Amino acid sequence: MTTDQKSPRPGADILRTALRRNTGAMVWGTVLMGLYQAGETAFPIALGLIVEHAMRGERGLGPLAVSIGALAVIITTVSLSWRFGMRILQKANTTEAHRWRVEVASCGLQPVARDVDLKSGEVLTIATEDADQTADIVEVVPMLISSLVAVVVAAVALGLADLRLGALVIAGTAAILTVLSVMSRRIGASTREQQARVARAGAKVADLIAGLRPLHGFGGNHAAFGSYRKVSTEAKRQAITVARVNGVYEGTALALNAVLAAAVTLTAGWLAFDRQITIGELVMAVGLAQFIMEPLKLFSEMPKYVMIARASADRMALVLAAPPVTVPGDGRPADGGDLEVDSVTHGELTGLKFRVRAGEFVAVAVYQPRAAADLAAVLAVNVPPDAYEGAVRLDGRAYADLSVDAVRAHVLVNPYDGEIFAGTLRTNIDPSGTSRTLSEAVEASMLTDVVALHREGLDHAVRDRGANLSGGQRQRLSLARALAADTDVLVLHDPTTAVDAVTEQLIARGVAKLRRGRTTVVLTSSPALLDAADRVLVLDGGAVVADDTHRNLLATDEAYCLAVAR
Template sequence: MTTPDTQRPRRGSDILRVALRRNVGAMLAGTVLMGLYQAGETAFPIALGLIVEHTMRDRSPGGLALSIAALAVITTTVSLSWRFGMRVLQKANTTEAHRWRVAVADRGLQPVAHDLDLKSGEVLTIATEDADQTADIIEVVPLLISSLVAVLVSAVALGLADIRLGLLVIVGTALILTVLSVMSKRIGSSTREQQARVARAGAKVADLITGLRPLHGFGGNHAAFRSYRAVSTEAKQQAVTVARVNGVYAGTALALNAVLAAAVTLTAGWLAFAGRIGIGELVMAVGLAQFIMEPLRLFSEMPKYVMMARASAERMALVLGAPPATVPGQRPPAPGGDLAVDHVRYGALRGLDFRVASGEFVAIAVYQPRAAADLAAVLGSKVAPGAYEGAVRLGGQPLADLALDAVRAHLLVNPYEAEIFAGTLRTNIDPSGTSRTVAEAVEASLLTDVVALHREGLDHGVRDRGANLSGGQRQRLSLARALAADSEILVLHDPTTAVDAVTEQLIARNLARLRRGRTTVVITSSPALLDAADRVLVVDDGVVTAEDTHRNLLAGDEDYCLAVTR
């Protein structure tokens, strides 16, 4: 989501202002309808008091029938205004929560500055729970106003009967809100801490699930489980603290509201006993004293919900307000251009310099795994151009001058550990549903045996993270997705480490055939892929130390021979 309203709000208050401004119409309609509902609720005991007063004085059947009709109108108004008012507000609430979920998810998928210490599990919690709680402000404000309307109408009606009753309601409401506003600040700080701890627990369990297989492999699963249990226990203890604070708040609010209602009732009884008000006014006062507890309850709960919405908005601002890792240019790369890495220094790269011509198939044998990962990160735009020395150029144009979306469409870097998503084989290979080379990609990656194993073929279901696939099947599925994208320049990082030697040989031949005429770079130590390439670049200690065909390097470079032969 890239509308101006949601472009990098710096603070939680910015997010709340955007949410309120974007839903002014719905909130106005909801406020009118909910105010009508509260006014109708308030009118009911007032009408009862008037009916009692007139019935005792006039004793007219026609007047009684008219009074019953008036009560029916009030009841119908209360019912319909509540129904349609809540429909309007909840629709706006749900829509606004969806907008912020999309905004957080979109921002989470973009590279941001590395000082934002949030893991994927935390971003997920922010995109769900915090987005929902922030959007609650859309309902809170109209309910707050309508509750205020009910309290004011009650105070005016009681004040017309006796000024002391009206003042009692106004002063009592002010005192209740003063006490509860102080308590709501404690709720806000406790809620922020709870949200942070729950998010950390979510991030921990996400990491645990991702690394479950290797953890089992070296026996580290028990230590990992204990680590998660500690984080989860902290989140549970904080949740208990928040529940305790909320319980004290709710209990205090209920007690104070009950005290005010009792005070109004007793004062009205004393005034009736003293002859200051009539029987009808006493009925009205007692009815309003009972009714007023509900708007007072809503009114007194609003500060709590406001603080919770502010706490959630502040957490969303951490993601939405994070500065981007880079500010990309606006130009698209030239079609069919070459790829050049000019004296790049980053991490384990010590001035790396090479050029891949358009249509060439080049393999890069990197002796240090860290350098291979750093090279893939730089080429994949996961590192801002300003974070490394030198430049990466497409068709002679630096990446910093090119539009990021256009670069990613032109230059695809398939990482070593590519994600597999829940869905089907087809949706993993062609997520957009627009590729015309799915069949060729499946054949080239030798995923054909996986497709043939299942009656559904490409529509066979895939579990989250490819849990129902082997390591080799997941790797071939990832390779098929990269090939189906059919990008101008394709960079593969160790695409065959989980497959056997025979399969690897076939994939290498298929890759060279399918990508003929398209620029392809493979970062690998696989002899099959190295042999299939037009030429091989040897990278040692972050620089290119040799360049030739795979077979010539085998014959003349002993270090290369030791590094790549299996």
């Protein structure tokens, strides 16, 4: 069964997975943190025993040396167990967070998209903050158990002095947890809503950054900022609500813990005054009453962290448990086959039919820009084959019968707005470092002048989204990357709209030369690229209305002349 076909994983299952694959680290962490808490608890017990021995007149260097040695052992145990216990747990926590980040990212990078009603910014938040908070369960459970160890040791020690003291600790702890477990449910609900709103704000920021240049171009940046401010304000208000709920929770926990500690201290004092316990036992009880505040505080905070981890796991399940939008085939086409579009109806395309023979260079002049975008999306398998009528065939085999990986290994569709990444010119053109046609791709795309401008050449630094490049340079860099991939079938969508006519002419010749003998389709209105093609398909109204060479169409088709002549 493939990953996409597995049964959905709810948040609880994600938490169980995290616990199961960190069992070893959690066991060792629990043992060491249990030793730490037991050692902390043993300290006031040891002090009480020392006082008890002193009160009985057991003095001398021997008993003193034993007492000092016992305290040294306790302190050493506390120090080392905390050091190594936290090291183990934090390593497991960090590793588990990394695993979930990778898994969420892997889902986003799958060839077949998942049916998730989330924007990229929301998925980013899930892959970072939610992954970290989900992994916290690996640390929370051992801390919860170790805190319970401290409470149990304290209750037993007090119970040995007087059963009423032990019973008071147990009953008080149970009452505190009952109250706080009810309050933690509200924290979980509030946290889920906060995470959703923060994710929406992150998605809005990602959209704004992606569209910053055009927003500035038509003066829409102020309206866009207002839209983001509204979303961010909603997230802020929810964060304040969560902070208020957390404040009430923590304040209540501290108050209840203080009441229990005071009750133990007063009860021990009354028992000592009534001579039902000794002075040494009173010292132990008072010390434990003060000490028990820390593990009780930690113990009482755990339900809150469990609810936060559960809320984050539920959000991760939105991505991990989402079904794929389509289940592709598993076939693989042979190299050098024809590309056929057979009666495809999708968006602006209406019964579109054409065939590109293996090794042919075909230009497609599309009168409606939206139709060109729809055709590029269909050829790139960005639209599932079952989402449109008709079929696209590669080497005679329908897209629906082929794996998406196989299609994209044979057919590269380079969008008109190809992303430019932070790095260098070289890493943008050849990300894998394996291209055998890098220099030819640079020359064919006329990126040579950009390379020559800089002393570093191809190693010239490129900022995120190509911020230090002009529009034409970014477009040529994207084209160079597509050509360097040297795929069996290359589809270019408006590759020269941002360059001048002379450069466009040189690019057209370079692309035709480099792609000679390889199947190439260019969606364009560029006269240079249309003239360089073996033939031109004219799309109007979503269907092919003419099929001829560029020069014949110029001589015989007036509408074509008006559409492409510059």
